[in-house]
Amino acid sequence: MSFELSLNTGTTPNLTLEQAVEAVAASGLKHIGPWRHLLEQAGGAEKASAIIADAGLTASTLCRGGFLTPADADGRRAALESNRAAIREAAMIGTAELIMVVGGLPAAAHLLAGSGDAAQKMSADKDILGARGRVAEGLAELVPYAAEHGVRLVLEPLHPMYAADRAVLSTLGEALDLAAPHPAETVGVVVDTFHVWWDPQLREMIARAGSEQRIASYQVCDFNLPLAADALKSRGMMGDGYVDFPTISRWVAEAGYTGPVEVEIFNQAINDQDASTTLETMTQRYEQLVLPSLEQALARTPA
Amino acid sequence: MSFELSLNTGTTPNLTLEQAVEAVAASGLKHIGPWRHLLEQAGGAEKASAIIADAGLTASTLCRGGFLTPADADGRRAALESNRAAIREAAMIGTAELIMVVGGLPAAAHLLAGSGDAAQKMSADKDILGARGRVAEGLAELVPYAAEHGVRLVLEPLHPMYAADRAVLSTLGEALDLAAPHPAETVGVVVDTFHVWWDPQLREMIARAGSEQRIASYQVCDFNLPLAADALKSRGMMGDGYVDFPTISRWVAEAGYTGPVEVEIFNQAINDQDASTTLETMTQRYEQLVLPSLEQALARTPA
Numbered sequence: 001m002s003f004e005l006s007l008n009t010g011t012t013p014n015l016t017l018e019q020a021v022e023a024v025a026a027s028g029l030k031h032i033g034p035w036r037h038l039l040e041q042a043g044g045a046e047k048a049s050a051i052i053a054d055a056g057l058t059a060s061t062l063c064r065g066g067f068l069t070p071a072d073a074d075g076r077r078a079a080l081e082s083n084r085a086a087i088r089e090a091a092m093i094g095t096a097e098l099i100m101v102v103g104g105l106p107a108a109a110h111l112l113a114g115s116g117d118a119a120q121k122m123s124a125d126k127d128i129l130g131a132r133g134r135v136a137e138g139l140a141e142l143v144p145y146a147a148e149h150g151v152r153l154v155l156e157p158l159h160p161m162y163a164a165d166r167a168v169l170s171t172l173g174e175a176l177d178l179a180a181p182h183p184a185e186t187v188g189v190v191v192d193t194f195h196v197w198w199d200p201q202l203r204e205m206i207a208r209a210g211s212e213q214r215i216a217s218y219q220v221c222d223f224n225l226p227l228a229a230d231a232l233k234s235r236g237m238m239g240d241g242y243v244d245f246p247t248i249s250r251w252v253a254e255a256g257y258t259g260p261v262e263v264e265i266f267n268q269a270i271n272d273q274d275a276s277t278t279l280e281t282m283t284q285r286y287e288q289l290v291l292p293s294l295e296q297a298l299a300r301t302p303a
Numbered sequence: 304m305s306f307e308l309s310l311n312t313g314t315t316p317n318l319t320l321e322q323a324v325e326a327v328a329a330s331g332l333k334h335i336g337p338w339r340h341l342l343e344q345a346g347g348a349e350k351a352s353a354i355i356a357d358a359g360l361t362a363s364t365l366c367r368g369g370f371l372t373p374a375d376a377d378g379r380r381a382a383l384e385s386n387r388a389a390i391r392e393a394a395m396i397g398t399a400e401l402i403m404v405v406g407g408l409p410a411a412a413h414l415l416a417g418s419g420d421a422a423q424k425m426s427a428d429k430d431i432l433g434a435r436g437r438v439a440e441g442l443a444e445l446v447p448y449a450a451e452h453g454v455r456l457v458l459e460p461l462h463p464m465y466a467a468d469r470a471v472l473s474t475l476g477e478a479l480d481l482a483a484p485h486p487a488e489t490v491g492v493v494v495d496t497f498h499v500w501w502d503p504q505l506r507e508m509i510a511r512a513g514s515e516q517r518i519a520s521y522q523v524c525d526f527n528l529p530l531a532a533d534a535l536k537s538r539g540m541m542g543d544g545y546v547d548f549p550t551i552s553r554w555v556a557e558a559g560y561t562g563p564v565e566v567e568i569f570n571q572a573i574n575d576q577d578a579s580t581t582l583e584t585m586t587q588r589y590e591q592l593v594l595p596s597l598e599q600a601l602a603r604t605p606a
Binding site: 107118161177 | 408429476500501503528529
């Protein structure tokens with residue numbers, strides 16, 4: 001089956017892995033994309049794997065590795081260590097796709113803490129080119145380990161509003177350039193509508209990602225305004241915001257992607273509501289706004 | 304003189320044009336970038352022109368035209384009308400540079416009002432490709448009128464967080480593509496650090512803008528986190544946020560730009576403080592973080 005819906009557990013942050021798995025299974029879906037902390041809470045990746053498999057589900061992705069931008073040697077070593085653990089966990093729960101949020105500027109830790117005087121703020125490390133260089137280096141170090149474990153490092157371009165504190169990787173084109181030196185089965189990209197819907201090169205870069213066999217995941221959620229007080233929570237249920245889902249979904253299917261489609265929504269109201277309500281609404285909206293375009297494009301694609 | 308500092312009146316929104324002009328002149332600066340509503344408050348562009356000239360200042364830009372994305376004929380007609388008035392006003396106050404914020408999605412008016420049920424929200428016009436097409440059409444209609452008046456339409460790519468409600472134009476590369484069919488003396492671009500600092504193609508696109516003679520203005524302000532409750536007001540004094548001013552300024556000067564450098568900061572605390580304090584701080588920060596790189600790059604440039 002193509003285009004099967006998956007719940008990313010970021011959408012139901014109040015649930016344990018067991019609860020999320022139970023809700024997903026009850027709703028009739030077959031896939032779940034867990035976050036790493038849920039694996040830990042469940043007693044480790046092996047137990048998590050059993051919880052997922054026992055319910056008849058498969059893991060569509062694991063969220064998340066990355067954060068490769070520390071400028072100091074200790075920070076870099078810790079980041080690589082954490083990513084190797086994430087790679088092992090992904091393999092253990094049976095997904096090939098480890099989502100990577102690459103990390104922000106070193107200045108962020110300092111400036112967000114609100115510490116330091118004006119001179120210290122001015123001299124904090126804001127070298128985004130340097131940070132991007134460290135992401136490329138860290139990725140190169142992780143690729144052999146990921147390949148050994150049959151896991152793909154899935155680069156996630158984040159919306160540019162998060163470039164300072166979360167990901168110096170902001171566009172799909174940049175993600176593909178970063179992936180280019182590595183085999184497609186070991187470094188991929190995710191198309192997350194919230195992050196990339198505005199990109200004037202989106203159509204071209206989705207097509208390129210497809211032709212390079214790099215599309216590892218398609219994640220759908222809407223871009224809401226006004227932005228939430230916590231900017232991370234500005235994501236919305238499909239249809240409530242500004243994303244043109246039929247168009248982007250068509251491009252994704254035309255690029256040859258037929259895998260699971262994950263719903264990952266950080267939004268206070270949605271996160272707080274009953275998971276069965278969320279699963280019901282997201283399934284309806286998916287069937288209205290996303291799936292028809294995917295299926296039509298697939299039907300038109302020469303076999 | 305190269306790289307003369309200019310106050311964009313968006314930084315001092317509580318001042319009338321006369322007050323802003325007086326504060327700028329008292330601080331020793333020579334340029335001001337007024338917003339259109341200040342001209343109107345001052346009794347029209349002719350009077351505004353006299354106020355600026357009598358203080359020995361020149362207008363570096365006029366903010367702003369644009370908003371060319373309405374989908375209905377009446378909306379389009381009104382937008383063109385308003386832009387023609389802005390072109391006349393720019394000519395009247397003696398600046399060639401009319402900053403253009405191109406407008407957001409038609410859905411924004413509807414969704415931001417919070418009206419309508421889920422079905423209406425889902426069916427609102429979210430066609431960003433269509434909106435961009437209308438911007439190109441509107442621009443083509445305005446170019447002859449701007450040329451007659453000796454005014455340049457200066458396309459401003461806005462940060463992608465404003466793509467839904469303010470500008471479907473999000474990158475410098477897209478602005479240059481939009482400008483390409485028109486003469487460089489009639490359609491230009493502005494490099495505003497807040498909007499473009501994150502762009503992985505920034506260096507290349509600033510160089511392209513320079514080689515195409517399109518850089519009409521360089522605007523500096525910082526990108527602050529956390530985002531302000533009103534996302535528009537997340538701009539910061541240079542040095543307080545995440546922008547690497549020395550690097551971007553070097554690129555701008557290497558691209559051949561030597562004109563005024565405007566400071567445009569929407570930030571509640573800065574907007575509320577005494578204008579003389581703002582002018583003093585912005586001058587200091589400019590001389591620390593921006594001007595040295597501009598001058599060094601200019602000195603290295605072959606004559």
